[in-house]
Amino acid sequence: MITFDDVVKVYPGGGTAVDHVSLELATGKTTVFVGPSGCGKTTSLRMINRMISPTSGRVLIDGKDVAGQDEALLRRGIGYVIQHAGLFPHRTVLDNVATVPVLLGKTRREAREAAMKLLERVGLAAEFAQRYPAQLSGGQQQRVGVARALAADPPIMLMDEPFSAVDPVVREGLHREFLRLQQELGKTIVMVTHDIDEAIKLGDEVVIFRQGGVVAQVGTPQELLADPADDFVAEFVGRDRGLRSLSFDTAAGLPVRPLPAELVVDDAGRPLGWKSADGVRPTGGTFTSADTLRLVADLAILSPVGIAVRVDADGVADGIAPHHDLADYLAARRS
Amino acid sequence: MNLSYLFDAAHWDFSTSGSIPQLLLSHIWYVFLALVIGTAIALPIGLYIGHTGRGSFIAINAGNAGRSLPTLGLLMLMVTLLGLGLLPVLIALTVLVIPPILTSAYAGLRSLDQRVVDAARGVGMRPWQVLTRVELPMALPVLMSGFRSAALQVVATATVAAAVGLGGLGRLLIDGLAVNDYSRVLAGAIVVAVLAVLLDLILALAQRWIISPGLRASR
Numbered sequence: 001m002i003t004f005d006d007v008v009k010v011y012p013g014g015g016t017a018v019d020h021v022s023l024e025l026a027t028g029k030t031t032v033f034v035g036p037s038g039c040g041k042t043t044s045l046r047m048i049n050r051m052i053s054p055t056s057g058r059v060l061i062d063g064k065d066v067a068g069q070d071e072a073l074l075r076r077g078i079g080y081v082i083q084h085a086g087l088f089p090h091r092t093v094l095d096n097v098a099t100v101p102v103l104l105g106k107t108r109r110e111a112r113e114a115a116m117k118l119l120e121r122v123g124l125a126a127e128f129a130q131r132y133p134a135q136l137s138g139g140q141q142q143r144v145g146v147a148r149a150l151a152a153d154p155p156i157m158l159m160d161e162p163f164s165a166v167d168p169v170v171r172e173g174l175h176r177e178f179l180r181l182q183q184e185l186g187k188t189i190v191m192v193t194h195d196i197d198e199a200i201k202l203g204d205e206v207v208i209f210r211q212g213g214v215v216a217q218v219g220t221p222q223e224l225l226a227d228p229a230d231d232f233v234a235e236f237v238g239r240d241r242g243l244r245s246l247s248f249d250t251a252a253g254l255p256v257r258p259l260p261a262e263l264v265v266d267d268a269g270r271p272l273g274w275k276s277a278d279g280v281r282p283t284g285g286t287f288t289s290a291d292t293l294r295l296v297a298d299l300a301i302l303s304p305v306g307i308a309v310r311v312d313a314d315g316v317a318d319g320i321a322p323h324h325d326l327a328d329y330l331a332a333r334r335s
Numbered sequence: 336m337n338l339s340y341l342f343d344a345a346h347w348d349f350s351t352s353g354s355i356p357q358l359l360l361s362h363i364w365y366v367f368l369a370l371v372i373g374t375a376i377a378l379p380i381g382l383y384i385g386h387t388g389r390g391s392f393i394a395i396n397a398g399n400a401g402r403s404l405p406t407l408g409l410l411m412l413m414v415t416l417l418g419l420g421l422l423p424v425l426i427a428l429t430v431l432v433i434p435p436i437l438t439s440a441y442a443g444l445r446s447l448d449q450r451v452v453d454a455a456r457g458v459g460m461r462p463w464q465v466l467t468r469v470e471l472p473m474a475l476p477v478l479m480s481g482f483r484s485a486a487l488q489v490v491a492t493a494t495v496a497a498a499v500g501l502g503g504l505g506r507l508l509i510d511g512l513a514v515n516d517y518s519r520v521l522a523g524a525i526v527v528a529v530l531a532v533l534l535d536l537i538l539a540l541a542q543r544w545i546i547s548p549g550l551r552a553s554r
Contacts, residue, residue, distance in 0.1 A: 051457060076459030086454030090472045090547035100458050132549030148458065158457075 001027050002048060002156070002188065007057035009043050009213070017043040018054070018213035025205070027062075027155075030182060030189040032203035034196055035236070040213030041192045045158055048190060049078045061156065076100055079149030079157035079187070084165045085141040087133035093119070093144050094129040100152040111151075118147040123177055139170035143177075150185075159191040163198065175201060196237055200225070200244065208233055222248045246294035246330075251287055254296065254329055256310050256319025263309065269316035271309050286311045293326070300326055340511075341522035353506065355526060361502035362530070365493045368425055370486060373432025378478075381440025385474070386466050394441035401434030406492050414499050424496045431492055432485045439481020443474030476550060479542045483535060490531045494523070504530070 002025040009018040018040040025031040033041035046052040047059050050071050058065050066074060087096050097115035102108060119129060122143040133141055142162060149157055163171045163178075179202065182189065193199055199206045200221040208224065210216040210232055217229040225245035228234035238244070259265070264272045264280050273280035284302040286309045287295050299308035300323035308326070310319040340346060341355075349356045384394045406427050413423030447470060455469040471478075497505030507523025510516075 049457065051453070072459045072461045074459075075457060080454065080457035082450060082454055082457065084450055086448075086450045086457075088451060088455070088469055088473075089448075090469075090549045092549065103459055103464070132547070134549060 001025065001062060002190065003058075003060040003063075004044070004047075005058040005060065007044070007047065007054045007059060009040070009047065009052065010055045016213055018047070020057070021213065021215055022057075023207060023215065023218065025188065025190060027188050028186045029204040030191060030202055031205045031207060032199040033190065033192045033207050033209060034194065034199040035209030035216070036211060037194060039209035039211055041207075041209045042160055043213070044209075045160055045190055045192045048156075048158055049075045049080060051075075072103075076103055076152060077154050077156070079152075079154045081142075081145050081149045081157065081159040081162045083161040084138075085133070085145030087141055087144055087148070089133050092130050092132060093124075093136070096133065096144055097147045097151050099148055104152055115147070115151060118150055119144075121150070122147045122181070137170075138166045139174060142166060142174060146178075146181075155188055157187045157189045159189065161192055161194070164193065164195065171198075178202060197244075200237075208236060243294065243297065246297055247292050249293045250289065251291055251293055251296050251310070251321075252289045254289075254293065254321055255325065256321050257325070259317055259320060262305070263317065263320065265317055268314075271311065271317040274303075274305050274307075276304070281305075283309050286315075286317070288313065293330075296321060296326055297323075337518040337521065340507075340516065340518035341525060346522070355507075355522070358502055358504050358506050359526060359530065362490075362493055362496075362504045362527075365424060365428060365496055365501075365503055366486070366489050366534075369428035369432050369489050369493070370482075372425065373429045373485065373489075374436055374482070376429070377433040377436035378440055381437040382444060382466065382471070384437075385441040385444025386462075386470060388445075391441065391445075394437055398434045398438035401430060404430060406431055407495050407498065410495050410499060419500055421501065424499065424501055427495065428489050428493060432489055435481045435485040435488070436478075439478050440474070443477035443481075444470050446477065447473050472547060473550065475546045476542075479538070479546065483538045483542075486534055486538060487531055490534055491527060494527060 004021050004023040007018055007021045010016050021044060033044060035041050043052055047054050048066065050066055058067065094112055094115050097118055098111035101111035101114060116126065116129060124140060124143050128140065136144065163174050166174065191202065203221060205218065206221055206224055207218050208216045217224060217233045222245060224233065224237055225241040228237055262275045264275055266272055271283050271286060273282045281304045285299050287299055288311060296308050300306055300321065306323045308321045309317055310321060312318050346355050348354050381394060384390050409430060410423060410427040413426050417423050452465060452470060455465045460468065493503050494505030494508055496503040497509045504523050504527050507519050511519030511523060
């Protein structure tokens with residue numbers, strides 16, 4: 001567990017970057033610091049591995065104050081990923097990844113063997129190992145950056161805007177990869193971003209900072225969307241938070257109606273479309289009970305008849321959900 | 336052009352004192368000493384200033400002041416103070432070598448991508464490791480260009496050693512002028528020029544060898 005105990009950071013020449021922040025970040029979870037620029041989120045992150053020292057207050061890892069620990073040794077035990085990856089341009093991809101194990105006293109050969117496995121783990125082919133960072137795309141560089149941070153298998157990872165320097169399509173892929181990796185590894189991750197959608201997507205817990213280094217609200221993504229503490233948080237979280245909060249629930253509990261005669265299915269029972277005066281109109285997609293309620297809402301809106309079609313694992317239609325049933329279900333759930 | 340002195344086989348006999356090979360050897364020796372001493376002084380200072388950012392005015396002013404000092408004048412001053420010998424020559428040449436190396440070491444480190452330096456600290460390198468494993472290798476292209484310009488200057492300027500009675504290729508110039516033997520002067524000028532070109536070539540090859548391909552690589 002990482003603990004912020006009444007932490008303050010004041011820069012000489014005025015300007016409070018972090019203002020009496022107290023937090024507890026759970027082990028094995030992803031905590032995302034999010035807020036507008038100048039809110040102290042990066043300063044807070046960098047106080048965990050002593051890249052910045054607090055003016056007052058303490059930062060503790062598993063109860064031990066980081067201030068009393070050897071800087072270099074502390075940092076070797078904490079993965080560090082930054083924006084633009086910050087790879088060493090004069091070293092090959094493989095040697096970049098092997099950096100921390102070598103610092104920890106591993107032989108170059110051992111470190112390189114471990115690095116090779118990690119490259120695979122972050123989804124980079126072996127052929128990249130001998131290339132230099134300048135020969136990689138931004139997304140590939142960021143993968144190498146993550147591999148470098150993971151190389152010594154640290155229990156904690158700090159990630160400072162790790163995905164903000166890549167284009168949206170690549171970012172989407174990196175997000176998926178991140179969630180898959182985190183499911184496998186279960187690290188204690190602290191991530192900084194200015195993108196609330198990224199925070200909601202990747203965080204188990206989200207800490208929203210406001211200008212002046214004050215924590216505005218701490219909570220799970222669901223809590224922040226459902227119950228913002230004040231106007232600042234509500235505005236920061238965004239207008240369509242009602243719709244987005246549907247992403248956290250599956251359609252498992254949503255009641256469905258039996259298939260109506262208007263739904264055309266093929267011989268196997270897979271939906272083809274809706275009967276209409278000018279032939280069969282496509283359904284626009286289907287959902288399973290494992291999909292999110294957000295998808296169901298989306299399908300109900302897109303459907304030519306305002307009805308989402310549910311299918312089972314084999315793609316066979318087994319029920320329908322008209323948009324008013326979804327609305328009733330959501331209303332009943334809220335009360 | 337009269338190349339008779341240069342192509343006279345007698346002047347290339349190593350056993351004769353004052354032959355071209357002997358003068359060349361002593362010339363290279365002065366150049367070598369000045370570069371080694373100058374680098375030993377300028378490189379640590381330049382790296383320190385570049386790494387810490389402290390005292391950058393020294394780097395900038397030393398560069399400018401050093402470049403504007405007349406080497407011959409400085410040499411005469413040193414001879415007046417210290418008497419004849421190798422020492423005053425080395426001091427004068429070393430003063431010439433220091434500014435380009437100091438300035439390039441400083442500029443090389445200052446121009447680095449600070450995010451990479453931040454990452455080096457962040458993964459747990461100690462300050463010394465940040466300097467030797469990240470900053471120095473990344474700054475090598477700039478540093479080497481400073482070293483090459485220092486080497487070229489000192490090859491040309493080491494001819495002043497002859498003005499205070501020492502050897503080196505300057506002998507050919509000064510003695511040739513003294514007896515109006517322009518063929519000898521020309522021989523001296525040509526050998527100095529060839530030496531400069533060869534040295535630069537060798538350093539260029541060394542540069543390819545010691546600078547990481549990653550710093551040249553492009554997408």
